[in-house]
Amino acid sequence: MSIELDFIKEMFDSIAPKYDFLNRFLSAGQDILWRKEMVLGAELPNQSIVLDVACGTCDVALEVKKQQGDGATVFATDFSPGMLALGKRKILKHEEGATIHLVSGNALALPFKESRFDAVFIAFGIRNIMDRQSAVASFYRVLKPGGTLAVLELTSPPKGFFRDIYLLYFKRLLPAIGTVLSKNAGAYHYLPESVLNFPNPREFASTLRQSGFEMVKWKVMTLGIVTLFIGKKASAL
Numbered sequence: 001m002s003i004e005l006d007f008i009k010e011m012f013d014s015i016a017p018k019y020d021f022l023n024r025f026l027s028a029g030q031d032i033l034w035r036k037e038m039v040l041g042a043e044l045p046n047q048s049i050v051l052d053v054a055c056g057t058c059d060v061a062l063e064v065k066k067q068q069g070d071g072a073t074v075f076a077t078d079f080s081p082g083m084l085a086l087g088k089r090k091i092l093k094h095e096e097g098a099t100i101h102l103v104s105g106n107a108l109a110l111p112f113k114e115s116r117f118d119a120v121f122i123a124f125g126i127r128n129i130m131d132r133q134s135a136v137a138s139f140y141r142v143l144k145p146g147g148t149l150a151v152l153e154l155t156s157p158p159k160g161f162f163r164d165i166y167l168l169y170f171k172r173l174l175p176a177i178g179t180v181l182s183k184n185a186g187a188y189h190y191l192p193e194s195v196l197n198f199p200n201p202r203e204f205a206s207t208l209r210q211s212g213f214e215m216v217k218w219k220v221m222t223l224g225i226v227t228l229f230i231g232k233k234a235s236a237l
Protein backbone atom coordinates (compact mmCIF):
# COMPACT_ATOMS: atom_id res chain seq x y z
CA MET A 1 0.00 0.00 0.00
CA SER A 2 1.26 3.55 -0.75
CA ILE A 3 2.54 5.94 1.96
CA GLU A 4 -0.49 8.16 1.35
CA LEU A 5 -2.95 5.27 1.93
CA ASP A 6 -1.02 4.13 5.02
CA PHE A 7 -1.22 7.66 6.45
CA ILE A 8 -5.01 7.83 5.96
CA LYS A 9 -5.54 4.33 7.36
CA GLU A 10 -3.47 5.00 10.47
CA MET A 11 -5.19 8.34 11.02
CA PHE A 12 -8.66 6.74 10.97
CA ASP A 13 -7.49 3.86 13.15
CA SER A 14 -6.29 6.36 15.71
CA ILE A 15 -9.44 8.52 15.82
CA ALA A 16 -11.90 5.60 15.49
CA PRO A 17 -12.97 5.46 19.17
CA LYS A 18 -14.00 9.14 19.10
CA TYR A 19 -15.19 9.26 15.48
CA ASP A 20 -18.97 8.98 15.97
CA PHE A 21 -19.05 11.36 18.91
CA LEU A 22 -17.01 14.00 17.07
CA ASN A 23 -19.11 13.65 13.91
CA ARG A 24 -22.33 14.36 15.79
CA PHE A 25 -20.78 17.09 17.91
CA LEU A 26 -18.91 18.99 15.18
CA SER A 27 -21.82 18.83 12.70
CA ALA A 28 -24.44 19.55 15.40
CA GLY A 29 -26.17 16.29 14.47
CA GLN A 30 -26.57 17.26 10.79
CA ASP A 31 -24.49 14.30 9.58
CA ILE A 32 -27.42 11.96 10.37
CA LEU A 33 -29.76 13.97 8.13
CA TRP A 34 -27.17 14.20 5.33
CA ARG A 35 -26.79 10.39 5.20
CA LYS A 36 -30.58 9.98 5.28
CA GLU A 37 -30.90 12.31 2.26
CA MET A 38 -28.17 10.37 0.50
CA VAL A 39 -29.91 7.02 0.87
CA LEU A 40 -33.27 8.53 -0.17
CA GLY A 41 -31.56 10.20 -3.15
CA ALA A 42 -30.38 6.82 -4.51
CA GLU A 43 -34.03 5.71 -4.99
CA LEU A 44 -33.16 2.07 -4.34
CA PRO A 45 -35.19 -0.58 -6.12
CA ASN A 46 -36.83 -3.25 -4.00
CA GLN A 47 -34.61 -6.28 -3.26
CA SER A 48 -31.47 -4.29 -4.02
CA ILE A 49 -27.86 -5.28 -3.31
CA VAL A 50 -25.97 -2.33 -1.94
CA LEU A 51 -22.35 -1.48 -1.09
CA ASP A 52 -21.24 1.14 1.45
CA VAL A 53 -17.60 2.00 0.57
CA ALA A 54 -15.30 3.61 3.17
CA CYS A 55 -18.09 2.65 5.57
CA GLY A 56 -16.25 3.67 8.76
CA THR A 57 -18.59 2.84 11.62
CA CYS A 58 -21.38 1.75 9.23
CA ASP A 59 -23.78 4.70 9.52
CA VAL A 60 -24.71 4.59 5.82
CA ALA A 61 -25.14 0.80 5.81
CA LEU A 62 -27.42 1.08 8.85
CA GLU A 63 -29.42 3.90 7.25
CA VAL A 64 -30.02 1.70 4.18
CA LYS A 65 -31.30 -1.10 6.41
CA LYS A 66 -33.47 1.37 8.32
CA GLN A 67 -35.08 2.65 5.11
CA GLN A 68 -35.24 -0.63 3.16
CA GLY A 69 -35.38 -3.36 5.82
CA ASP A 70 -35.27 -6.81 4.25
CA GLY A 71 -35.63 -5.14 0.85
CA ALA A 72 -31.87 -4.57 0.75
CA THR A 73 -28.84 -6.81 1.10
CA VAL A 74 -26.06 -4.61 2.42
CA PHE A 75 -22.29 -4.97 2.19
CA ALA A 76 -19.95 -2.49 3.90
CA THR A 77 -16.23 -2.15 3.35
CA ASP A 78 -13.34 -0.10 4.75
CA PHE A 79 -9.56 -0.51 5.03
CA SER A 80 -9.21 0.69 8.64
CA PRO A 81 -9.39 -2.23 11.12
CA GLY A 82 -10.17 0.26 13.92
CA MET A 83 -13.20 1.71 12.12
CA LEU A 84 -14.42 -1.74 11.03
CA ALA A 85 -14.19 -3.07 14.60
CA LEU A 86 -16.40 -0.22 15.84
CA GLY A 87 -18.71 -0.68 12.86
CA LYS A 88 -19.10 -4.35 13.75
CA ARG A 89 -19.91 -3.55 17.36
CA LYS A 90 -22.47 -0.96 16.25
CA ILE A 91 -24.32 -3.10 13.69
CA LEU A 92 -24.69 -5.88 16.25
CA LYS A 93 -26.44 -3.45 18.59
CA HIS A 94 -29.15 -2.79 15.98
CA GLU A 95 -31.65 -5.46 15.04
CA GLU A 96 -31.59 -4.38 11.39
CA GLY A 97 -27.77 -4.31 11.40
CA ALA A 98 -27.29 -8.02 12.09
CA THR A 99 -27.50 -8.90 8.39
CA ILE A 100 -24.95 -6.32 7.17
CA HIS A 101 -21.90 -8.03 5.63
CA LEU A 102 -18.63 -6.35 6.70
CA VAL A 103 -15.64 -6.83 4.40
CA SER A 104 -12.15 -5.37 4.80
CA GLY A 105 -11.16 -3.68 1.54
CA ASN A 106 -9.50 -0.80 -0.27
CA ALA A 107 -11.81 1.46 -2.29
CA LEU A 108 -9.21 1.50 -5.08
CA ALA A 109 -9.37 -2.28 -5.54
CA LEU A 110 -12.79 -3.35 -4.28
CA PRO A 111 -12.87 -7.06 -3.38
CA PHE A 112 -16.09 -7.74 -5.31
CA LYS A 113 -16.81 -9.10 -8.75
CA GLU A 114 -17.96 -6.95 -11.64
CA SER A 115 -21.61 -5.77 -11.92
CA ARG A 116 -22.58 -6.98 -8.45
CA PHE A 117 -24.43 -4.01 -6.90
CA ASP A 118 -27.58 -1.99 -7.60
CA ALA A 119 -26.10 0.92 -5.68
CA VAL A 120 -22.73 2.04 -4.31
CA PHE A 121 -22.56 4.67 -1.56
CA ILE A 122 -19.56 6.56 -0.27
CA ALA A 123 -20.05 9.16 2.47
CA PHE A 124 -17.21 11.48 3.51
CA GLY A 125 -14.70 9.03 2.05
CA ILE A 126 -13.82 10.12 -1.50
CA ARG A 127 -12.04 13.30 -0.32
CA ASN A 128 -9.49 11.12 1.49
CA ILE A 129 -8.58 9.27 -1.70
CA MET A 130 -6.08 11.17 -3.85
CA ASP A 131 -6.52 8.97 -6.92
CA ARG A 132 -10.22 9.76 -7.23
CA GLN A 133 -10.47 8.77 -10.86
CA SER A 134 -9.31 5.20 -10.06
CA ALA A 135 -11.68 5.01 -7.08
CA VAL A 136 -14.62 6.11 -9.22
CA ALA A 137 -13.63 3.57 -11.90
CA SER A 138 -13.62 0.88 -9.21
CA PHE A 139 -17.17 1.90 -8.12
CA TYR A 140 -18.27 1.77 -11.77
CA ARG A 141 -16.84 -1.73 -12.19
CA VAL A 142 -18.81 -3.25 -9.30
CA LEU A 143 -22.13 -1.58 -10.23
CA LYS A 144 -24.70 -3.41 -12.32
CA PRO A 145 -25.62 -1.69 -15.62
CA GLY A 146 -28.16 1.00 -14.71
CA GLY A 147 -26.92 0.97 -11.08
CA THR A 148 -26.60 4.12 -8.98
CA LEU A 149 -23.57 5.76 -7.38
CA ALA A 150 -24.22 8.17 -4.51
CA VAL A 151 -21.33 10.23 -3.16
CA LEU A 152 -21.77 12.48 -0.14
CA GLU A 153 -18.91 14.84 0.62
CA LEU A 154 -17.99 17.90 2.63
CA THR A 155 -17.54 20.85 0.29
CA SER A 156 -16.65 24.53 0.60
CA PRO A 157 -19.56 27.01 0.63
CA PRO A 158 -19.57 29.55 -2.23
CA LYS A 159 -17.98 32.99 -1.72
CA GLY A 160 -19.87 35.27 0.65
CA PHE A 161 -20.52 36.08 4.28
CA PHE A 162 -21.46 32.52 5.28
CA ARG A 163 -18.24 31.15 3.74
CA ASP A 164 -16.16 33.61 5.82
CA ILE A 165 -17.88 32.59 9.06
CA TYR A 166 -17.76 28.90 8.17
CA LEU A 167 -14.05 28.99 7.32
CA LEU A 168 -13.34 30.67 10.61
CA TYR A 169 -15.10 27.79 12.39
CA PHE A 170 -13.67 25.12 10.12
CA LYS A 171 -10.06 26.27 10.00
CA ARG A 172 -9.66 27.55 13.56
CA LEU A 173 -12.28 26.28 16.01
CA LEU A 174 -12.92 22.78 14.65
CA PRO A 175 -9.22 21.70 14.58
CA ALA A 176 -8.80 22.97 18.15
CA ILE A 177 -11.88 21.11 19.47
CA GLY A 178 -11.10 18.00 17.40
CA THR A 179 -7.51 17.88 18.65
CA VAL A 180 -8.49 18.14 22.31
CA LEU A 181 -11.30 15.55 22.09
CA SER A 182 -9.63 13.02 19.77
CA LYS A 183 -6.10 13.58 21.14
CA ASN A 184 -4.92 13.52 17.52
CA ALA A 185 -3.64 16.91 16.34
CA GLY A 186 -2.99 15.76 12.77
CA ALA A 187 -6.45 14.43 11.93
CA TYR A 188 -8.48 17.54 12.67
CA HIS A 189 -5.96 19.82 10.95
CA TYR A 190 -6.00 17.48 7.95
CA LEU A 191 -9.84 17.67 7.79
CA PRO A 192 -10.18 21.34 6.68
CA GLU A 193 -7.19 20.97 4.38
CA SER A 194 -8.75 17.96 2.63
CA VAL A 195 -12.11 19.71 2.24
CA LEU A 196 -10.56 22.88 0.83
CA ASN A 197 -8.58 20.77 -1.66
CA PHE A 198 -11.68 18.86 -2.83
CA PRO A 199 -12.81 20.01 -6.30
CA ASN A 200 -15.95 22.09 -6.70
CA PRO A 201 -19.17 20.19 -7.60
CA ARG A 202 -18.87 20.90 -11.34
CA GLU A 203 -15.30 19.51 -11.44
CA PHE A 204 -16.13 16.41 -9.39
CA ALA A 205 -19.19 15.74 -11.59
CA SER A 206 -16.83 15.79 -14.54
CA THR A 207 -14.61 13.15 -12.85
CA LEU A 208 -17.73 10.96 -12.56
CA ARG A 209 -18.61 11.46 -16.24
CA GLN A 210 -15.04 10.65 -17.31
CA SER A 211 -15.44 7.21 -15.70
CA GLY A 212 -18.61 6.60 -17.70
CA PHE A 213 -21.31 7.75 -15.26
CA GLU A 214 -24.41 9.22 -16.88
CA MET A 215 -27.23 11.48 -15.66
CA VAL A 216 -24.81 13.00 -13.14
CA LYS A 217 -26.45 15.53 -10.86
CA TRP A 218 -25.65 17.10 -7.52
CA LYS A 219 -27.53 18.68 -4.67
CA VAL A 220 -25.91 21.30 -2.47
CA MET A 221 -26.99 20.98 1.17
CA THR A 222 -26.69 23.15 4.29
CA LEU A 223 -25.53 26.26 2.43
CA GLY A 224 -22.87 24.37 0.51
CA ILE A 225 -20.98 22.64 3.33
CA VAL A 226 -22.08 19.24 2.00
CA THR A 227 -22.86 18.07 -1.54
CA LEU A 228 -24.63 14.91 -2.67
CA PHE A 229 -23.66 13.57 -6.11
CA ILE A 230 -25.71 10.96 -7.97
CA GLY A 231 -24.68 9.18 -11.17
CA LYS A 232 -25.87 6.13 -13.12
CA LYS A 233 -23.85 3.40 -14.78
CA ALA A 234 -24.95 3.08 -18.39
CA SER A 235 -27.68 0.46 -18.90
CA ALA A 236 -26.90 -2.68 -20.90
CA LEU A 237 -28.05 -2.47 -24.53
Ligand SMILES: C[S@@+](CC[C@H](N)C(=O)[O-])C[C@H]1O[C@@H](n2cnc3c(N)ncnc32)[C@H](O)[C@@H]1O
Nearest residue numbers: 012054055056078079080083106107123124125
Ligand atom coordinates in the same frame (compact mmCIF):
# COMPACT_ATOMS: atom_id res chain seq x y z
C1 LIG B 1 -14.59 10.30 7.28
S1 LIG B 1 -14.74 8.55 7.39
C2 LIG B 1 -16.35 8.25 6.76
C3 LIG B 1 -16.99 7.05 7.37
C4 LIG B 1 -18.46 6.81 7.03
N1 LIG B 1 -18.66 6.60 5.62
C5 LIG B 1 -19.36 7.89 7.54
O1 LIG B 1 -20.31 8.25 6.84
O2 LIG B 1 -19.16 8.35 8.66
C6 LIG B 1 -13.73 8.04 6.05
C7 LIG B 1 -13.52 6.54 5.99
O3 LIG B 1 -12.90 6.24 4.75
C8 LIG B 1 -12.02 5.17 4.96
N2 LIG B 1 -11.10 5.17 3.80
C9 LIG B 1 -10.32 6.19 3.37
N3 LIG B 1 -9.63 5.82 2.28
C10 LIG B 1 -10.01 4.53 2.01
C11 LIG B 1 -9.66 3.61 1.00
N4 LIG B 1 -8.76 3.90 0.04
N5 LIG B 1 -10.23 2.37 1.02
C12 LIG B 1 -11.13 2.05 1.99
N6 LIG B 1 -11.50 2.89 2.99
C13 LIG B 1 -10.94 4.12 2.99
C14 LIG B 1 -11.37 5.46 6.30
O4 LIG B 1 -10.78 4.33 6.88
C15 LIG B 1 -12.58 5.99 7.08
O5 LIG B 1 -13.24 4.96 7.78
